[in-house]
Amino acid sequence: MTSPTGRQPTLDEVAKLAGVSRSAASRAINNAAHVSAANRLAVERAVRELGYVPNVTAQALARQKVGAVVLAVSDHNKELFGDPFFGQIIAGVTAALEDTDLDLKLLLCHPERGHDRVRRMLRPPRADGIMVMALRGDDPLQRMVEKSGLPTVYGGLPLHGQPEWFVDVDNRGGARVAAEHLVSLGRRRIASIAGPADTHVAVARLDGFADALSVAQLDHTLVEHADFTREGGAAAMERLLEREPGLDAVSVASDNMAAGALQTLLQHGRRVPEDVAVVGFDDLPIGHLTQPSLTTIQQPIRSLGYEMARLLLAVVDGEKPSPLLLPTRLVVRESAPARVSLAAS
Amino acid sequence: MTSPTGRQPTLDEVAKLAGVSRSAASRAINNAAHVSAANRLAVERAVRELGYVPNVTAQALARQKVGAVVLAVSDHNKELFGDPFFGQIIAGVTAALEDTDLDLKLLLCHPERGHDRVRRMLRPPRADGIMVMALRGDDPLQRMVEKSGLPTVYGGLPLHGQPEWFVDVDNRGGARVAAEHLVSLGRRRIASIAGPADTHVAVARLDGFADALSVAQLDHTLVEHADFTREGGAAAMERLLEREPGLDAVSVASDNMAAGALQTLLQHGRRVPEDVAVVGFDDLPIGHLTQPSLTTIQQPIRSLGYEMARLLLAVVDGEKPSPLLLPTRLVVRESAPARVSLAAS
DNA sequence: CCAGAGACCGGGAGCGCTTCCAGTCCCTGG
DNA sequence: CCAGGGACTGGAAGCGCTCCCGGTCTCTGG
Numbered sequence: 001m002t003s004p005t006g007r008q009p010t011l012d013e014v015a016k017l018a019g020v021s022r023s024a025a026s027r028a029i030n031n032a033a034h035v036s037a038a039n040r041l042a043v044e045r046a047v048r049e050l051g052y053v054p055n056v057t058a059q060a061l062a063r064q065k066v067g068a069v070v071l072a073v074s075d076h077n078k079e080l081f082g083d084p085f086f087g088q089i090i091a092g093v094t095a096a097l098e099d100t101d102l103d104l105k106l107l108l109c110h111p112e113r114g115h116d117r118v119r120r121m122l123r124p125p126r127a128d129g130i131m132v133m134a135l136r137g138d139d140p141l142q143r144m145v146e147k148s149g150l151p152t153v154y155g156g157l158p159l160h161g162q163p164e165w166f167v168d169v170d171n172r173g174g175a176r177v178a179a180e181h182l183v184s185l186g187r188r189r190i191a192s193i194a195g196p197a198d199t200h201v202a203v204a205r206l207d208g209f210a211d212a213l214s215v216a217q218l219d220h221t222l223v224e225h226a227d228f229t230r231e232g233g234a235a236a237m238e239r240l241l242e243r244e245p246g247l248d249a250v251s252v253a254s255d256n257m258a259a260g261a262l263q264t265l266l267q268h269g270r271r272v273p274e275d276v277a278v279v280g281f282d283d284l285p286i287g288h289l290t291q292p293s294l295t296t297i298q299q300p301i302r303s304l305g306y307e308m309a310r311l312l313l314a315v316v317d318g319e320k321p322s323p324l325l326l327p328t329r330l331v332v333r334e335s336a337p338a339r340v341s342l343a344a345s
Numbered sequence: 346m347t348s349p350t351g352r353q354p355t356l357d358e359v360a361k362l363a364g365v366s367r368s369a370a371s372r373a374i375n376n377a378a379h380v381s382a383a384n385r386l387a388v389e390r391a392v393r394e395l396g397y398v399p400n401v402t403a404q405a406l407a408r409q410k411v412g413a414v415v416l417a418v419s420d421h422n423k424e425l426f427g428d429p430f431f432g433q434i435i436a437g438v439t440a441a442l443e444d445t446d447l448d449l450k451l452l453l454c455h456p457e458r459g460h461d462r463v464r465r466m467l468r469p470p471r472a473d474g475i476m477v478m479a480l481r482g483d484d485p486l487q488r489m490v491e492k493s494g495l496p497t498v499y500g501g502l503p504l505h506g507q508p509e510w511f512v513d514v515d516n517r518g519g520a521r522v523a524a525e526h527l528v529s530l531g532r533r534r535i536a537s538i539a540g541p542a543d544t545h546v547a548v549a550r551l552d553g554f555a556d557a558l559s560v561a562q563l564d565h566t567l568v569e570h571a572d573f574t575r576e577g578g579a580a581a582m583e584r585l586l587e588r589e590p591g592l593d594a595v596s597v598a599s600d601n602m603a604a605g606a607l608q609t610l611l612q613h614g615r616r617v618p619e620d621v622a623v624v625g626f627d628d629l630p631i632g633h634l635t636q637p638s639l640t641t642i643q644q645p646i647r648s649l650g651y652e653m654a655r656l657l658l659a660v661v662d663g664e665k666p667s668p669l670l671l672p673t674r675l676v677v678r679e680s681a682p683a684r685v686s687l688a689a690s
Numbered sequence: 691c692c693a694g695a696g697a698c699c700g701g702g703a704g705c706g707c708t709t710c711c712a713g714t715c716c717c718t719g720g
Numbered sequence: 721c722c723a724g725g726g727a728c729t730g731g732a733a734g735c736g737c738t739c740c741c742g743g744t745c746t747c748t749g750g
């Protein structure tokens with residue numbers, strides 16, 4: 001009833017009702033300068049009366065910006081979709097966008113299909129900026145993102161190249177702490193189950209593992225790669241046991257894989273943590289359920305999303321913010337408790 | 346280099362290069378009628394040469410549509426964010442949108458904060474249609490969605506009201522099958538851990554439970570509610586054991602809660618499935634990890650997303666599609682195996 | 691008393707596209 | 721041979737907003 005026509009009221013109608021020009025109304029609404037107090041008030045009243053909401057599309061066209069940012073994710077990545085990661089990232093991003101009036105668009109990129117769609121989407125002016133996550137080594141998404149020329153923030157580093165803006169978790173540091181924990185427990189034959197070699201996160205965690213073992217002057221070559229899934233972790237554990245039946249600890253690059261490794265260890269009659277201590281990475285809910293519960297490295301997933309979005313907002317505003325490295329934290333549970341006497345072998 | 350100016354080429358430039366009017370170019374590009382074969386070809390070449398991509402914003406303004414749909418989710422809902430649900434829904438939706446040139450916007454609605462943001466977003470013309478999920482009983486999001494007047498598809502029914510278009514999982518049927526399974530195992534004192542009473546999904550699953558027990562002429566009032574979390578499930582199981590120490594089966598409305606219930610049962614010295622058989626709901630990965638593994642009801646999450654989007658597309662196109670109820674399936678694992686002799690009590 | 695600096699105002703030209711419409715042209719059937 | 725119906729064409733009017741800019745008005749300081 002408030003709007004004369006059935007459609008949404010337009011700026012013109014507001015201006016007319018307020019008795020000012022459209023320009024003045026526009027200024028008042030975007031509270032820019034050069035509007036008298038009286039007119040500002042009149043416009044505000046008209047806005048309220050009509051229930052006026054600016055037409056974002058028209059704004060976008062006139063301002064030459066879109067009013068939306070996109071979160072692009074490679075969806076071959078079990079890492080994000082088998083886990084609760086995704087929801088948390090989104091929650092963080094949303095929180096950062098909360099008082100921004102920017103919309104969040106989602107772009108899932110199948111590595112093979114849907115390239116056209118991605119390309120169209122990334123082509124300006126379909127978004128004002130882009131957050132990109134979970135890239136693989138030679139991900140076509142990365143190229144498309146780079147070609148788009150849009151302000152871009154990486155969530156987690158890509159394998160190749162050093163982007164100007166990114167937010168990452170301190171994977172290397174976290175993995176180092178995990179391995180140090182095992183060393184401090186007196187373990188000497190320490191293996192690792194690493195992630196896929198074509199992801200930066202896997203490489204960084206493996207580096208951290210190597211860092212710690214090198215300092216302790218231990219061998220750090222007892223490594224098997226897997227794909228971040230439970231099944232993959234179980235299989236990798238099999239291979240490790242075959243290579244080195246006498247291993248007394250294993251640092252696993254994800255909780256999912258650690259859960260699989262745990263199963264394999266138990267199947268092979270190893271007691272955890274007495275015979276083999278295990279630490280995971282991620283701190284997923286799953287870590288509470290394994291038998292025994294999982295010592296792991298906690299990473300701030302929600303913050304990752306939040307900081308990505310904040311960084312992007314800054315970049316879009318023309319600032320030159322610094323990249324961010326978020327801290328991790330050791331969470332000690334049963335699979336590698338603080339002090340446990342090494343079982344006599 | 347292809348574009349004369351640094352900016353994206355416009356339709357005018359395409360038309361000029363092709364030697365036709367802008368109208369003709371537009372028609373050719375949207376392959377509408379009334380374009381000669383020659384002109385169509387010329388336009389296509391010009392498009393290719395210039396690397397022209399239509400400006401969606403301008404299209405949106407002229408066409409009076411946005412070119413995007415929104416997925417709105419209430420984020421108080423652990424159900425979606427503690428689980429891998431979310432990623433799968435998104436994957437399904439994306440698949441359905443794949444060859445549509447519609448963008449997917451995401452709207453997370455904190456039940457208390459951010460109402461303005463939601464309202465702005467839902468106000469046309471910020472999206473052409475809306476999918477809404479995970480509503481609670483008196484969810485403000487539902488009111489806002491209804492007031493928006495946008496074509497709406499519900500993913501999962503709301504507690505109140507019967508929306509014209511929805512896609513839901515056959516929760517009632519699934520829960521009935523779960524309970525029937527327990528009955529068929531010879532269990533007679535069957536309890537249930539239900540979800541929050543202010544969600545339709547919880548109510549439906551509880552109804553299904555009651556359906557089955559009524560047919561079997563068993564008491565179906567041994568019910569405790571919880572919040573779909575593991576901790577909640579564990580606590581509810583405590584209460585059930587207190588009320589009825591002699592229960593021999595429990596049907597749990599989610600795998601997460603079932604995992605918690607399992608822990609409680611073991612703590613109380615109950616053997617599963619010998620003393621108490623347990624079935625969950627959802628078929629999350631977690632069900633493989635519990636000790637024993639979890640018999641559960643599988644629901645097609647990805648399909649839910651896919652069908653929601655398909656339905657929405659139909660509605661947006663002015664069709665009147667039918668709502669959908671997706672089937673569930675019993676997955677038998679250790680916590681309630683096909684045949685197990687009831688332990689002598 | 692007057693020049694000049696602001697504050698404020700509204701007209702109007704876009705932003706890039708769609709779409710209506712009046713006008714051509716050609717080709718058919720009577 | 722001619723009327724009439726398509727197929728095709730391009731001009732022009734939007735879609736709803738922003739923002740530049742020339743203009744008015746007021747107030748200050750010299």
